[in-house]
Each structure stands twice: as structure tokens, then as C-alpha cells.
Amino acid sequence: MSLRDFYMERINLSNDPRFRASMRGSSCYNIVRQNGRTFVQFDNLSGDFDAEEIREIARVHGKLAVERDGELDLNDWHFEVPVEAQVCPCCRGEGKVTDPSIDAGGLTWEQVREFDSPSEWDEAMEGWEDYDEDAPPRRTGNSYLDGHFDVTCPECNGQNVVRSPDLKVLASPLREYVQRYEEGLDADLAERMAEFRMGC
Numbered sequence: 001m002s003l004r005d006f007y008m009e010r011i012n013l014s015n016d017p018r019f020r021a022s023m024r025g026s027s028c029y030n031i032v033r034q035n036g037r038t039f040v041q042f043d044n045l046s047g048d049f050d051a052e053e054i055r056e057i058a059r060v061h062g063k064l065a066v067e068r069d070g071e072l073d074l075n076d077w078h079f080e081v082p083v084e085a086q087v088c089p090c091c092r093g094e095g096k097v098t099d100p101s102i103d104a105g106g107l108t109w110e111q112v113r114e115f116d117s118p119s120e121w122d123e124a125m126e127g128w129e130d131y132d133e134d135a136p137p138r139r140t141g142n143s144y145l146d147g148h149f150d151v152t153c154p155e156c157n158g159q160n161v162v163r164s165p166d167l168k169v170l171a172s173p174l175r176e177y178v179q180r181y182e183e184g185l186d187a188d189l190a191e192r193m194a195e196f197r198m199g200c
């Protein structure tokens with residue numbers, strides 16, 4: 001690979017949503033489903049709030065939160081809140097994506113064709129003009145089109161949807177905490193991608 005190709009590949013990957021999702025840090029919460037109820041669970045919030053903020057969080061969510069020895073236990077802080085779910089924008093709900101190292105830079109038809117022998121390809125292309133996006137995937141005989149390079153979607157971890165707490169119902173110290181945390185993840189990712197483009 002030439003040096004130019006090396007940098008081109010890095011630029012393509014750093015702009016690829018699949019690659020970016022795999023490089024972004026984890027959120028500060030988990031969405032847990034238990035007995036048909038959905039909880040948002042924060043990892044260890046101790047030390048992130050002052051006494052007044054904790055009182056405000058307890059006022060809004062206290063009845064729903066886990067108590068230990070009569071105290072709100074911020075180390076195991078989870079409570080039921082409405083959760084927003086959207087079809088995963090990265091895999092469009094498929095739960096898997098092609099490994100971006102294969103095609104982040106886009107592939108020409110010639111390159112796709114090279115994944116298998118021409119005879120298999122010609123056979124596979126019969127009836128291709130009737131291709132229906134919503135039909136169940138059919139085997140084409142081409143390893144790329146047949147998904148041999150698929151990996152679990154890094155954005156939804158194969159869950160098909162991404163869930164997040166409805167920020168509107170969170171107590172304001174928590175809402176601001178989530179927003180700050182997400183902004184931090186975005187900033188980290190931007191820095192990491194800049195370094196990656198430079199060849200680091």
C-alpha cells in the first residue's frame with residue numbers, strides 16, 4: 001500500500017459512521033429491561049454531584065430509585081424513566097454492518113466482483129434487475145454481497161435499536177450530567193479521529 005493510499009484509507013475510515021461508532025466511548029448509563037419495565041442505570045455517580053443536586057435528584061427520582069439502609073445508593077443508581085428508542089441509524093435496524101475496513105472508501109463494481117469468480121457472479125446477477133430491498137436476502141454467490149464480512153453493529157451492539165433516557169423527564173442535574181458526558185465523548189472521538197488521520 002502506498003503512503004497516499006494509507007492516508008486515504010485513514011481519512012475514509014475516520015469519516016465512516018460504523019468506524020466512528022466503534023471508536024466512541026460508552027455512555028454514562030445503561031438501559032436495563034426487567035420484567036417488562038425499562039430502567040436507566042447510571043454507573044457510579046458518587047462524587048459527581050453536590051448535596052443540593054443530590055437532593056434535587058432524590059426529589060424527582062427518589063421514589064423510583066434503589067435505597068440501601070434508608071439512603072439513596074448512588075453506586076447502584078437506577079430508576080424507571082421513559083426511554084426513547086429509535087431504529088439504529090448505523091445499521092438501519094439490521095444489527096450488523098459490513099466491516100468498514102472492507103468498504104469504507106466505497107467499492108467499484110469491479111472490486112465487488114473480485115470477491116468471487118466471474119462465473120458465480122454472472123449467475124448471481126441473473127434477475128438482479130428485480131432486486132427488492134425488502135425481500136429476504138438471497139444468496140448471490142458473492143461473498144461481499146452475501147455478508148461474509150458482516151460484523152455486529154458497533155452502535156447498537158446488534159440490538160437493532162438504540163435506547164436513551166428521555167432527557168425531558170430527568171432531574172436537571174442528571175440531564176446536564178448526561179449532556180456534558182455526551183459532549184465529552186464527542187470531543188474525545190474528534191481528537192482520536194484527528195490523531196488516527198495523522199497515522200497515529
Ligand SMILES: [Zn+2]
Nearest residue numbers: 088091153156
Ligand atoms: Zn446498529
